[in-house]
Structure formats: C-alpha cells, structure tokens
Amino acid sequence: MSLIAAKELSLTRHISLFAGLSLSIAKGDRLGLVAANGRGKSSLLRVLAGEEEATDGTVTRSRGLVVAVAPQDPPERLLSFSFHDAVRDALAPEVAETEGWRVDVLLDDLAVDEAMRGRAVRSLSGGWQRTMLLARAAVVEPDLLLLDEPTNHLDIGRIGVLERFLAGLPRDCAVVAASHDRVFLDDVTNRTLFLRPEASEDVPLAYSRAAQVLAERDAARDRQFENDMRKVKALRQQAAKLKNIGINSGSDLLVVKTRQLSERADKLEERARPAHQERSAGAIRLTNSGSHAKALVTLEDAAITTPDGRLLFRTGRLWIEKGDRIALLGANGTGKTRLVERVRAALAGADPQIRGAASLELGHSDQSLSQLxxxxxPWDAVKRSGALADHQARAQLAAAGIGIDAQPAPVARLSGGQRARLAMLLLRLSRPNFYLLDEPTNHLDIEGQEMLEGELVEHGAACLLVSHDRAFVQAVATRIWVISGKRLIEADDPAPVFDALMAG
Structure with a gap:
C-alpha cells in the first residue's frame, strides 16, 4: 500500500533542483536518496513532509499518515532544552503527559546514557545532536521516517547503533535516508533514488549496485545519443545533396524529398538526449611536494593523554613513511583526535617522542574545519594561502565550487560542502607532503569523497587520517592503526575492526 505518492514534482530555487519527479513510497520501503550537495535532497524531504511547497506537481498522502523528519541541525528554540526534554517536546502535550515513558525507552534503544540525557542541546557534539533529532522523529512512532544525513558527525559505534535501531523499526515503517555514506546506504536501504534536475532515476537496489546499474544506463544512453546524432548528420548531408540536385534539375519531387529528410533529421535531433552529466559541486585536487626522507614521522612510544593528564594509550615505536596512508581507528573517546593533535603540535615544535623529518611539509584539516x-x-583565504594573481584566485575558488558572488562573502555563509572544498583547496595551496586529516569526508557528497580518494591515491600522498567513512578508508588506506587496550596496534584489514566497532 502506498503511503505517499508524488506526481510530476518540480522545485525551482535560483536553479531547477528537480523536475518531473514521480515517486511512490510504500509501507516498509527503505529508500536511499542520493544527489550532490545543494541539489535538492533536503528540500525534497521537506516537500514530502509537507513542510515546504513544490513549485509544481502534487503530493498525495494516505489518510492519517504520520510523517517525521530528522533534519541536519536542531532548531534554535531547542538549544536551551536538555537532550531528554528536546525529545519529549516532539510529543503532543497530552501524549507527553500520559506516555512520557516512551522517551526513556527510546533513548535506551539508542544507547543514550543518563548523563547525556540531562545535557543542554547546545552543548552536545554534532553527533549527539544528530541522535537527539533522530529520537525526536522516532518518538512520535511515524509511518514514514525521513532522515537527512543521519550519519554525519557519528563515529563508527554510533553508526552501528543507528543501523541496528533502523533494522528494529516496525516492518510497516518506511524510511527515506538522504546520505553520502555509501556503506550505510548499502546496509540499510533496498531502493535508491538518484535525484537529478530532470529524469531522476529510481533503482530497486541498494546504493553500490544501483550506482552500477545507473552507470550502465547512462552509458547506453550516451551510445544511443551518439548513434542518433550520426544519423542526423547523415540525413542532413543527404538532404543537402538532394537539394543541390533538385535546384539544378528543377525537380519538385527532389525538393519534397529534401524537405522530408530535413524534417526527419529535426525530429530525431529533438528526441535525442545525452546521458545525464552531474553538475559538479566543485573539484577537489591535492598535491604532494615530495620528500627525500624515508621516515616522515617517527613515534617513540609516545604517551597520548587527556587534557588533564590521564593516559589514553601509548603508541609504541612506529614510523610513517613516504606513500603511507594510515587510517587511525578506535572507539569514540579512545584518543584518535588527541593523537592527531599531538602529532600536529609535535611537528610545529620540539617533542622528544614524536619527530618529523626536516623536509616534512604539513597539511592539516580537522573535523570542524577550524582552520577556516x-x-x-574565501577570497582572503586563498590570497593569503598561495601566491596567486587575482584572476588565478577567482578561478581556483570557482573550480572548488565557490562562485564569484560567494568569494567576497563571509566564510560562515558557505554551505558545509563548500567549506569542505575550500579547506581542501587551502591544503593544496600549502603544498604539503604529509597530511593530517580528521574526518575529511564530513560534508562532502559522494562525488567529493571519490575525488578526494582519487587525489590521495594518485599523488601517493603520505597521510594520517581519522574517518568513520568505511568506504573511504577501504579505498584509501594502505595501513591500519587501531587503538586497543591502551595500545596502538597495526591491523592487516579494516573490515573486522569496523565490524567490532559497529557491534560496540
């Protein structure tokens, strides 16, 4: 049974986000929503929820349908609420009065401990705010649950909690998840909607297999388009020859035949459509300035501690060599970011336990992009980070997806995806040979993630990275370091490490 049906939906802002979209969501559906940053995913969720009007088209909902949305960020009015009260606020007053226990049961299911429940929303990390917003949506027991980037800012353990929670929802509850997390989409969905300005594609498969099917469809469309255009060219050439013969001979029959050939060519050209080409949200390019040193970084059994001096783990004696791309894995709170911060500080000054080669040039990006x-x-950032002429700076920013109007505007006005691409651009301009990257795929769409993967691999860049993005780690890492039992150990394969972290 269809819970909600959209017919010929179109949505236009400063550009057309999507047009002619028809979509039906049935009980129990698990739909992944995929598109580049800024292409209308969040807007479509709001349209389906009835929070926003489409430019054109209709949305039909079944009688009594309960729809709940977990957005990316909490509304301002909730920031002063405690975690618990923000979730309770989603219930109607009479329901909260008689069934407030539902909040506690739900927070138990989401593994939210008692101390966290009393904290103000504004003091929560991005990941815990995401969990609160999910709980607000789920506590109303919706028929249709709409999730906007639910894994962003979550560590591996919290992603595991989320996946188990979604798997435990009532069978009739439908879920639509807009996400750039490829493995998450593979784990929790069975349909994928590729949202496009025209001719969006709904494929009845999880993301990875659906993307392969879509690539094959697009390739077939390209071949068909090329074939059609060859026919158009041949028809027009034939028409031109007959026209010349007809003019010279005065034959009315040839004139008619020429017109018919031209009309056939026009109709065929009008019907011919090339495959969809995604408008890039901006290129990501990195560089590797090289180094003659074999060991770029040496760790001499460094003690990694909390700010108050409590030992988190010891590194043992380890080296990071040219071309090493090391993924640092571990449960939340075990000290991944503390190690990155310690290495960064050590490379900027003297540290007897962590040393960098004399030729090391550091490029660093943290998960909050605080370097921005x-x-x-953005204009000031690029001009101060590289010796670029004005026209070069404009071109570099535009290539990173930051248009002319946004270049002199405050950095704070950039979208998450634009901020991430600006951070990668500044890294490239600094010409490092060693990267420290803490959650570099946060805010990057799938296209951006794949660009970053390609750049790191192609340039043989050495890096130490922290990431919850399982597909990114599998694609990039040549070595795996795992924080386990207050020690840093090396693993051969990230898959079992991810499995253990997901299981909690």
Whole structure:
C-alpha cells in the first residue's frame, strides 16, 4: 500500500533542483536518496513532509499518515532544552503527559546514557545532536521516517547503533535516508533514488549496485545519443545533396524529398538526449611536494593523554613513511583526535617522542574545519594561502565550487560542502607532503569523497587520517592503526575492526 505518492514534482530555487519527479513510497520501503550537495535532497524531504511547497506537481498522502523528519541541525528554540526534554517536546502535550515513558525507552534503544540525557542541546557534539533529532522523529512512532544525513558527525559505534535501531523499526515503517555514506546506504536501504534536475532515476537496489546499474544506463544512453546524432548528420548531408540536385534539375519531387529528410533529421535531433552529466559541486585536487626522507614521522612510544593528564594509550615505536596512508581507528573517546593533535603540535615544535623529518611539509584539516576561522572570506583565504594573481584566485575558488558572488562573502555563509572544498583547496595551496586529516569526508557528497580518494591515491600522498567513512578508508588506506587496550596496534584489514566497532 502506498503511503505517499508524488506526481510530476518540480522545485525551482535560483536553479531547477528537480523536475518531473514521480515517486511512490510504500509501507516498509527503505529508500536511499542520493544527489550532490545543494541539489535538492533536503528540500525534497521537506516537500514530502509537507513542510515546504513544490513549485509544481502534487503530493498525495494516505489518510492519517504520520510523517517525521530528522533534519541536519536542531532548531534554535531547542538549544536551551536538555537532550531528554528536546525529545519529549516532539510529543503532543497530552501524549507527553500520559506516555512520557516512551522517551526513556527510546533513548535506551539508542544507547543514550543518563548523563547525556540531562545535557543542554547546545552543548552536545554534532553527533549527539544528530541522535537527539533522530529520537525526536522516532518518538512520535511515524509511518514514514525521513532522515537527512543521519550519519554525519557519528563515529563508527554510533553508526552501528543507528543501523541496528533502523533494522528494529516496525516492518510497516518506511524510511527515506538522504546520505553520502555509501556503506550505510548499502546496509540499510533496498531502493535508491538518484535525484537529478530532470529524469531522476529510481533503482530497486541498494546504493553500490544501483550506482552500477545507473552507470550502465547512462552509458547506453550516451551510445544511443551518439548513434542518433550520426544519423542526423547523415540525413542532413543527404538532404543537402538532394537539394543541390533538385535546384539544378528543377525537380519538385527532389525538393519534397529534401524537405522530408530535413524534417526527419529535426525530429530525431529533438528526441535525442545525452546521458545525464552531474553538475559538479566543485573539484577537489591535492598535491604532494615530495620528500627525500624515508621516515616522515617517527613515534617513540609516545604517551597520548587527556587534557588533564590521564593516559589514553601509548603508541609504541612506529614510523610513517613516504606513500603511507594510515587510517587511525578506535572507539569514540579512545584518543584518535588527541593523537592527531599531538602529532600536529609535535611537528610545529620540539617533542622528544614524536619527530618529523626536516623536509616534512604539513597539511592539516580537522573535523570542524577550524582552520577556516582565521579567514574572513574565501577570497582572503586563498590570497593569503598561495601566491596567486587575482584572476588565478577567482578561478581556483570557482573550480572548488565557490562562485564569484560567494568569494567576497563571509566564510560562515558557505554551505558545509563548500567549506569542505575550500579547506581542501587551502591544503593544496600549502603544498604539503604529509597530511593530517580528521574526518575529511564530513560534508562532502559522494562525488567529493571519490575525488578526494582519487587525489590521495594518485599523488601517493603520505597521510594520517581519522574517518568513520568505511568506504573511504577501504579505498584509501594502505595501513591500519587501531587503538586497543591502551595500545596502538597495526591491523592487516579494516573490515573486522569496523565490524567490532559497529557491534560496540
């Protein structure tokens, strides 16, 4: 039975986000929603929820349908609420009065401990705010649950909790998840909607297999388009020859035949459509300035501690060599970011336990992209980070998906995806030979993730990275370091490590 049906939906803002979209969602559906940043995923969720009007088309909902949305960010009015009260607020007052226990049961299911439940929403990390928003949506027991980037800012353990929670929902509850997390989409969905400005594609498979099917369809469309255009060219050439013969001979029959051939060519050209080409949200390019040193970084059994001096783990004696791409894995709170911060500080000054080669040039990006806070505008960031002429700076920013109008505007106005691409651009301009990357795929769409993967692999860049993105780690890492039992150990394969972290 269809819970909601959209027919010929179109949505236009400053550009057309999508048009002619028809979609039906039935009980129990698990639909992944995929598109580049800024292409209308969040807007479509709001349209389906009735929070926003489409430019054209209709949305029909079944009688009594309960729809709930877990957005990316909490509304301002909830920031002063406690975690628990923000979830309770989603219930109607009379329901909260008689069935407030539902909040506690739900937070138990989401593995939210008692101390966390009393904390103000504004003090929560991005991951815990995501969990609160999911709980607000789920506590109303919806028929249709709409999730907007639910894994962003979650560590591996919290992603495992989320996946188990979704698997435990009532069978009739339908879920639509807009996400750039490829493995998450593979784990929790069985349909994929590729949202496009025209001719969006609904494929009845999880993301990875659906993407392969879509690539084959697009390739077939390209072949058909090329074949059609060859026919158009041949028809027009034939028509031109007959026209010349007809003019010279005065034959009315040849004139008619020429017109018929031209009309056939026009109709065929009008019907011919090339395969969809995604408008890039901006290129990601990195560089590797090289180094003659074999060991770029040496760790001499460094003690990694909390700010108050409590030991988290010891590194043992380890080296990071040219071309090593090391993924650092471990449960939340075990000290991954503390190690990255310690290495960064050590490379900037003296540290007897962590040393960098004399030729090492560091490029660093943290998960909050705090390095951008030093710059008032994207233009200022690029001009101060590289010796570029004005026209070169404009071109570099535009290539990174930051248009002319946004270049002199405050950095704070950029979208998450634009901020991430600006951070990668600044890294490239600094010409490092060693990267420290903490959650570099946060805010990047799938296209951006794949670009970053390709750049790191192609340039043989050495890096130490922290990431919850399982597909990214599998594609990039040549070595795996795992924090386990207050020690840093090396693993051969990230898959069993991810499995253990997901299981909690």
């Amino acid at each position: 806070d030093a710059f008032p505008t």
